[in-house]
Amino acid sequence: MSETTVSGLAGRMPKFLRRADPAVLTAFACIVLLLLLGSLYSRSFLSPEYLLQQLKVASFLGVIATGMMLVILLGQIDLSVPWSVAVGAMMACAAAAYGPVGVALAIPFGIFCGVLIGIVNGIGVAYLRIPSMIITLATNAVAQGLMVVYTGGFSPQDSATGAMRYLATGFAVPGVPNAVLIWALIGAAMVFVLTRTGFGRTVYGIGNRERAAYLSGIDTRRVVMIAFAVSGGLSAFGGVLLAGYASKAAQSMGDAYLLPSIAAVVLGGTSILGGRGSYLGTVAGVILITLLQSILSVMQMPEAGRQIIYGVVIVAMLLLYGRAPASR
Amino acid sequence: MKDWRYWLAEQRGTLLAFGIFVVMFVIYTSNHPAGFTANVVQTASNKGVLLAFVAMAQTLVVITAGIDLSVGMIFTLTNCLASWLVVGTGIETAFGVIAVLGTGLLCGAINGAIVIYGRLQPIVATIATGAVYFGIALLLRPFPGGSVNEGLADALTGRLFGIVPASLVALVAVVLVVWVPFSRSVLGRAAYAAGSSEMAAYMSGVPIRRGKFAAYALAGLLAAIGGLFLTFFTYTGDAAYASGNAYTLFSIAAVVLGGVSLFGGKGSAIGAIFGALAFRTIGDLLFVFDFDPLWQPLFQGVILLIAVSLGAFALFRVRNRLEWFL
Numbered sequence: 001m002s003e004t005t006v007s008g009l010a011g012r013m014p015k016f017l018r019r020a021d022p023a024v025l026t027a028f029a030c031i032v033l034l035l036l037l038g039s040l041y042s043r044s045f046l047s048p049e050y051l052l053q054q055l056k057v058a059s060f061l062g063v064i065a066t067g068m069m070l071v072i073l074l075g076q077i078d079l080s081v082p083w084s085v086a087v088g089a090m091m092a093c094a095a096a097a098y099g100p101v102g103v104a105l106a107i108p109f110g111i112f113c114g115v116l117i118g119i120v121n122g123i124g125v126a127y128l129r130i131p132s133m134i135i136t137l138a139t140n141a142v143a144q145g146l147m148v149v150y151t152g153g154f155s156p157q158d159s160a161t162g163a164m165r166y167l168a169t170g171f172a173v174p175g176v177p178n179a180v181l182i183w184a185l186i187g188a189a190m191v192f193v194l195t196r197t198g199f200g201r202t203v204y205g206i207g208n209r210e211r212a213a214y215l216s217g218i219d220t221r222r223v224v225m226i227a228f229a230v231s232g233g234l235s236a237f238g239g240v241l242l243a244g245y246a247s248k249a250a251q252s253m254g255d256a257y258l259l260p261s262i263a264a265v266v267l268g269g270t271s272i273l274g275g276r277g278s279y280l281g282t283v284a285g286v287i288l289i290t291l292l293q294s295i296l297s298v299m300q301m302p303e304a305g306r307q308i309i310y311g312v313v314i315v316a317m318l319l320l321y322g323r324a325p326a327s328r
Numbered sequence: 329m330k331d332w333r334y335w336l337a338e339q340r341g342t343l344l345a346f347g348i349f350v351v352m353f354v355i356y357t358s359n360h361p362a363g364f365t366a367n368v369v370q371t372a373s374n375k376g377v378l379l380a381f382v383a384m385a386q387t388l389v390v391i392t393a394g395i396d397l398s399v400g401m402i403f404t405l406t407n408c409l410a411s412w413l414v415v416g417t418g419i420e421t422a423f424g425v426i427a428v429l430g431t432g433l434l435c436g437a438i439n440g441a442i443v444i445y446g447r448l449q450p451i452v453a454t455i456a457t458g459a460v461y462f463g464i465a466l467l468l469r470p471f472p473g474g475s476v477n478e479g480l481a482d483a484l485t486g487r488l489f490g491i492v493p494a495s496l497v498a499l500v501a502v503v504l505v506v507w508v509p510f511s512r513s514v515l516g517r518a519a520y521a522a523g524s525s526e527m528a529a530y531m532s533g534v535p536i537r538r539g540k541f542a543a544y545a546l547a548g549l550l551a552a553i554g555g556l557f558l559t560f561f562t563y564t565g566d567a568a569y570a571s572g573n574a575y576t577l578f579s580i581a582a583v584v585l586g587g588v589s590l591f592g593g594k595g596s597a598i599g600a601i602f603g604a605l606a607f608r609t610i611g612d613l614l615f616v617f618d619f620d621p622l623w624q625p626l627f628q629g630v631i632l633l634i635a636v637s638l639g640a641f642a643l644f645r646v647r648n649r650l651e652w653f654l
Contacts, residue, residue, distance in 0.1 A: 077451055130636055131590055133395060133451050134580060138633040141577055145626025152622060255569070259459055262452060272449045304470070307463030314456040315442060323447040 023269025023321050027284035034291045042298060052177065058290035059183035060168075060242050062283070064257050065264040066190050067234030069282045070227045072265050073194075075207045075274025076125060076132035078231045080117055081261055083143035085254030088114045088236025089243035090147055093158040106161045107240055114236020115229050117143055122225030132228075151251070159248045168244030179241060186234070191279045203227060207274030263314045264289045269321065341587015342599035348585065349606035356609050359616040366491050372612070373493040374485055374561055376605040380499055381554030382575050383582035383604035384507065384597045385436075385547040390583050392540045393523040393592025394443060394450040398458030399551045400576030402435045404567055405465040406555030411474025411565025414556070421477040429552050435461055436548015440541040458576075465567040472566035481560035495557065499601065502553055507597045510546060519543040523592025581632040582607045590636075607631065 038045035064081060071078045078084075092110030095102045102109075117139055124135035170178045194200035202223045205213040214220045238257070243249045268285030270277025292313065296306050336343075356372070357364040382399050389396040406428050413424035435457070442453045484494050510516040518539025521529035529536050554575075559565060586603025588595025611628050614621070 124637065128637060133397075134584075134590055134636050135633075137577055137580060138629065138636050141629030141632050142626065143629075145623075145629040148625045149622050252570075259455055262455065266452060272452055302466075302470075304463045304466035307459045307466065309463075311456040311458070311460035311463065314459075315446075315448070315453065318448050318452065318456070319442075319446050 021269045021278060021281060023267075024278060024281040024284055026321070027268055027281060027288055031284060031288050031291060034288070034295060038291070038295050038298070041295070045298075052175075052180075054290055054294055055287075056177040056179050057294070058286050059177075059179040060238050060245065061257065061260055061264060061290060062183040062286045063186055063241065064235050064238035065261045065282055065286050066186055066279075067231030068261040069265045069268075069270055069277065069279065070190070070203065071132070071231045072262070072270055072272060073203050073207045073274055073277055074224055074227055075210075076224070076228075077262070077272075078118075078121065078136050078228065078235075079133055079258065080121060080136040080140040080143065080232070081235050081258045082252075082254035083140045083147065084114045084117050084232050084235035085239035085242065085257055086147060086249065086251065087117060087143050088239030089249035089253060090151065090239075091236075092164060092240045093160055093243055093249045094150075096161045096164075097158045103161045103163070107163060107167075107237075110240045110243075111233050111236050114239070115233040117236075118229035118232020119225065121232065122228035125228060126221035126224035147251075154251075160243045160246075164240055164244030165247060166244070168241045179245070182241070187279060187283065194279060199223065199226070204275055207271075207276070209275075259310065259314070260289045260293075263310070266314070267317050272318075339596075339599075341595055342602065345586040345599045345602035345606060349602045349609065352606050352609040352613065356613055356616060359613075361616075366487060370487055370493040370495075372609065373496045375612075376608040377495040377499050378554055378558055378561070379575065379578055379582060379604040379608055380601045381502070381550050381557065382579040383586065383600040384502075385550035385554070386576075386579035386583050387586070387588050387595065387597045387600040388510075388519070388543040388547045388550070389450070390588050390590060391523050391592060391595065392519045392543050393526070394540070394544070395580075395590075396436075396439060396454050396544065396547055397451060397576055398435070398439060398454040398461055399547065399579055400572035400574065401458040401461040401465070402432055402548055402551040403555045403558065403575050404572035405435065405461045405468075406432050406552040407558045407562075408465040408468040408474075408565040408567050410556050410559035411476060412468060414476050414480070414559060416477070421480055424477075425556065428556055429549060432552020432555065433545055433549045436551070437541070437545040439548065440544025443544065444537050444540050458572075462567065462569060462572060465572075469565045469567045472564050472568075474565040476559050476563050478563065481563065484557070484560050498557070502550070503597065503601070506546060506550065510542070511596065515539045515542040520593055523594075525593070577632065578607060578628070579604075581628070581635055584632075584635045584638075 035046065044050055064085065068078055068081065088110040091113040092106045095106040095109040120139050121132070121136050124130045124139075125132045128135075167178050167182060172178050172181060194203065202213060202218050202220070205216070205218065206220050206223060210220050235254075235257075239249070239254065242253055246253075264285035265277070265282050266272055266285070267288055268277065268281030268283070270281060292309075293306070296309060301309070353372075357368060360368055362368050382403055385399045385402075386396060389399075409431055410424065410428045413427050414421055415424065439450075439454055439457055442448055442457065443450045446453070484498055486494050488494050488497060511520075514535065515538055518529065518534045518536055519542065521532075521534045522536040522540050526536060582604035583595070583600045584590065584603070585606055586595065586599035586601070588600055588603075607628075610631055611624060614624055614627055619627075
């Protein structure tokens with residue numbers, strides 16, 4: 001297996017495959033491998049119902065990972081995901097308790113609260129130049145504190161509105177769950193923004209070298225702030241969908257989404273240093289993570305084993321293709 | 329400038345943290361119903377020392393311009409391990425302590441190896457290894473439980489000569505045995521140099537890789553000492569995700585309060601210790617003023633937010649806007 005055979009093989013492949021990022025191809029190959037492994041374990045693993053169910057579960061992570069990807073493309077990171085998700089879910093459910101107006105505004109209000117967290121993050125990172133991992137950890141702690149005070153330390157009793165349940169579990173198009181449809185819409189919008197708009201080019205530019213982007217006359221700070229606001233909003237929207245799925249919000253519902261959302265983006269070939277990566281890779285990463293979770297739970301792996309496998313898989317994949325250049 | 333002014337400039341962050349701590353502690357004890365008694369000091373120092381160890385661990389890594397988001401999980405893992413191993417006769421207990429500290433050192437070394445030789449970003453790498461450490465902790469202690477050598481535990485959490493809290497003495501001993509030799513060694517200077525300017529340090533032939541590796545490994549060791557003390561205080565092992573995460577978060581807050589620069593190369597573990605003690609005291613102020621404990625997470629979060637935002641004042645000193653973008 002030398003370079004020539006690989007490139008010879010690549011020469012005969014369709015154009016879209018030749019242009020694809022090897023990391024994205026690896027991720028898709030891993031998905032196929034997981035499906036094969038799963039089908040060995042249980043026959044129903046390849047049934048359309050099961051796969052559709054997996055896609056539906058994946059779409060919650062997909063929405064959250066979309067925002068995370070935007071931030072990671074800038075070379076930053078958003079560690080406020082756990083409580084942005086919980087704030088989105090809790091605030092949407094809380095709004096629903098305020099009569100018909102509240103019910104109508106529940107979803108926008110939940111997203112709005114997430115955007116607020118994102119804006120605080122954005123101001124901290126872009127204007128105050130605080131390292132993103134620190135300020136997002138801090139806003140996460142503040143969001144948690146606010147929610148603990150609001151709920152009194154218990155899971156809130158308000159339940160999700162009909163619209164939230166419909167978005168998460170309904171079927172607008174027969175056979176396709178609404179959650180998957182929403183993920184597809186958000187994903188399409190993201191692809192359009194990243195590849196066809198000036199904002200998207202700027203995001204890649206800042207991720208490569210913010211200094212150069214700034215010297216080219218771009219208001220890089222505004223772009224960074226918008227990206228964090230979008231990430232916060234999408235996390236909260238993910239929380240709204242999750243609340244619709246479970247029909248209520250819970251205290252630690254977001255904890256299970258921080259590591260997977262980062263992992264999905266990074267496994268999809270987006271450079272953690274920023275400036276490089278495609279949305280297709282993130283889609284592959286999200287499906288990969290969801291399938292991995294599903295197989296581990298089908299095998300009745302306890303939580304401890306899942307955490308260990310998670311961490312090891314992520315470090316291993318990063319070591320394969322996420323390394324920084326050697327300092328020479 | 330005179331020598332003492334250099335010294336003052338260098339220690340400004342540490343002295344500020346010390347000042348904040350003293351002011352907060354005076355407010356705390358003067359409003360405490362029991363007042364300034366040996367018991368109050370002992371309880372406060374037992375609580376504060378836990379965070380101080382984890383904050384020292386975080387300092388070592390932050391000095392190299394990295395971050396370790398797995399310190400809280402190493403702390404939790406070693407707590408669970410100690411609740412199995414640090415029991416029995418004197419010899420058994422001694423081997424148990426060595427095994428626990430060795431585990432912490434190994435966890436730190438794994439972090440260091442992945443970050444330095446694997447060339448991964450510290451944030452993502454330590455989040456992932458933190459998940460692994462937490463998983464192992466959960467395997468060891470699916471439910472809270474276990475026990476510890478109570479004689480040793482009581483000796484280290486009690487008082488010496490009836491007044492001095494033993495945990496505080498242990499903290500000073502660890503500083504003298506771990507921090508002072510490290511910060512004065514070649515490796516310690518290399519860790520500072522790597523955090524200050526990795527490129528310049530590399531060009532000058534400073535052993536940056538070994539320095540950074542030592543910093544990560546010792547961070548694991550210090551977190552393990554913290555985990556050991558947690559076991560001494562609680563007599564049990566508990567794989568609590570929330571508590572591990574909280575310690576990671578608070579260690580960052582303590583480091584920032586202690587005047588350690590998150591960009592690396594500046595600050596000391598002594599500052600971080602006072603930062604940790606100050607942070608704990610501020611958090612406990614709510615209790616002496618009879619606030620609802622529900623407000624505590626929000627209060628601590630706001631302190632953290634303010635502490636990290638203070639660094640932004642450095643922006644006013646920037647003359648060239650391009651220095652915004654590191």
